[in-house]
Amino acid sequence: MVGAGQASAPHLQSIRDLDTEVTLARVVARSADKLAALHLPAGAVTSTRLEDILEDATIAAVLVLTPPNSHGEIVERIARAGKHVLVEKPLDVSLEKAEQMVAICEQNGVKLAVMLQHRIRDASLALARLIQDGSLGPLLSASASIRWWRPQTYYNEPGRGTLARDGGGVLMTQAIHTLDLMLSLTGMPDRVLAMAGTSPAHRMECEDTVAAVLRYPNGAIGNIDATTAAWPGFPERIALNFAQGSATLEAGELRAELTDGRKIQVGVRQATGSGANPMAFDHAFHRAVLLDFVTAIRSHTEPAITGRSALQVQRLIAAMMESSHRGAAVSIAS
Known part of the structure; x- marks a missing residue:
């Protein structure tokens, strides 16, 4: 998982719910303080280096939960490392950049799903x-x-x-x-x-x-x-x-x-x-999107929200x- 801000809460809840389906291996963020404040599943390792995810051959997929203007660069690096991506909405800050992201993932043969639950x-x-x-x-x-x-x-x-x-x-x-x-x-x-x-x-x-x-x-x-x-x-x-x-x-x-x-x-x-509270919602449909994403990877099919x-x-x-x-x-x- 890349990103440790407000958007991470429903994703972490979903991962805990799906502990028989998916394991959270690493969490990367720029802020060590934000990383320290997260309530992570046992075994998850934190880091401030994206390279730690890119170089880990055991990681099959990455959740990208950073601000929209950082999505393009992060997703491109993940795709070129051969890992599938589930990104928070929007894809990127402009249509042109969003189209580039989709093309890069397709060119590298990785699945790209979006949290539009x-x-x-x-x-x-x-x-x-x-x-x-x-x-x-x-x-x-x-x-x-x-x-x-x-x-x-x-x-x-x-x-x-x-x-x-x-x-x-x-x-x-x-x-x-x-x-x-x-x-x-x-x-x-x-x-x-x-x-x-x-x-x-x-x-x-x-x-x-x-x-x-x-x-x-x-x-x-x-x-x-x-x-x-x-x-x-x-x-x-x-x-x-x-x-x-x-x-x-x-x-x-x-x-x-x-x-x-x-x-x-x-x-x-x-x-x-x-x-006033933007996080006042149930995480059930975040969990459903994550499960669909994992299932698509395992079954070699397309996720529901590409x-x-x-x-x-x-x-x-x-x-x-x-x-x-x-x-x-x-x-x-x-």
């Missing part, structure tokens, strides 16, 4: 099956609402909410999970018109509020409402309308009603880290920010 919630998988088997029919419209709250103290951490470290604000750091899930269900829009800005609630470089309108290739219309300035923070919500019914995903719960009379409810509402599939949400975010900067609608390459 909303896709494998029970409710998300149930809705994906309804869409895939044709029960709902063609998409008519889509809506994603991510109305979260982050206090100014959150953005006072050096680099947080900046282009240089995070690659953006609410879109790249918070809304990316919900947007990735929506795209996995609806496919990519082909055109977007967006406005992004920073509200008076925060002092930060990047956007904390975004509104956008989407158009899909079949003519369906979508909208996105994303902010970290909505006190006290509300569960994220995806609402999809189809020719043969409608479906809503909210905080891990699916509610669907079909024109044939069926009513479907899957999952339970859960905390999502939408308020780096290539994660490029879609970064393409959408890049198009939204371009639209806002240009003050005009932009096309999204398929």
Whole structure:
């Protein structure tokens, strides 16, 4: 594992849960103090040198949990050492760098998975099956609402909410999970018109509020409402309308009603880290992504959330920010 910051907690919990499936051999971070503060499984060795992981032939895979602007270099070195990678979202701070990362992993024959765990919630998988088997029919419209709250103290951490470290604000750091899930269900829009800005609630470089309108290739219309300035923070919500019914995903719960009379409810509402505490969520789906990643390595198959599939949400975010900067609608390459 590379990184010992806030993001490491759910990963470490997942590793402890999966102690019969995976062994944590080494943890590397720049800060010896942060390493010392971690509660690690027995046998895990700490170090401040990435080379200690790269040169260890017994290590098959690496979790990369460092800030986004460091992902590219670290993942490239890991891939060239022949080790598989599970990286925290986003892939990198820009679409170009994200595409380079995916290409390098593919060239070196290693698996690249991404921690976009909303896709494998029970409710998300149930809705994906309804869409895939044709029960709902063609998409008519889509809506994603991510109305979260982050206090100014959150953005006072050096680099947080900046282009240089995070690659953006609410879109790249918070809304990316919900947007990735929506795209996995609806496919990519082909055109977007967006406005992004920073509200008076925060002092930060990047956007904390975004509104956008989407158009899909079949003519369906979508909208996105994303902010970290909505006190006290509300569960994220995806609402999809189809020719043969409608479906809503909210905080891990699916509610669907079909024109044939069926009513479907899957999952339970859960905390999502939408308020002042960004870590106020259950680690169960981090564990599911990690288990899927390990299983993919052992079975020589692709993980459920590949780096290539994660490029879609970064393409959408890049198009939204371009639209806002240009003050005009932009096309999204398929």
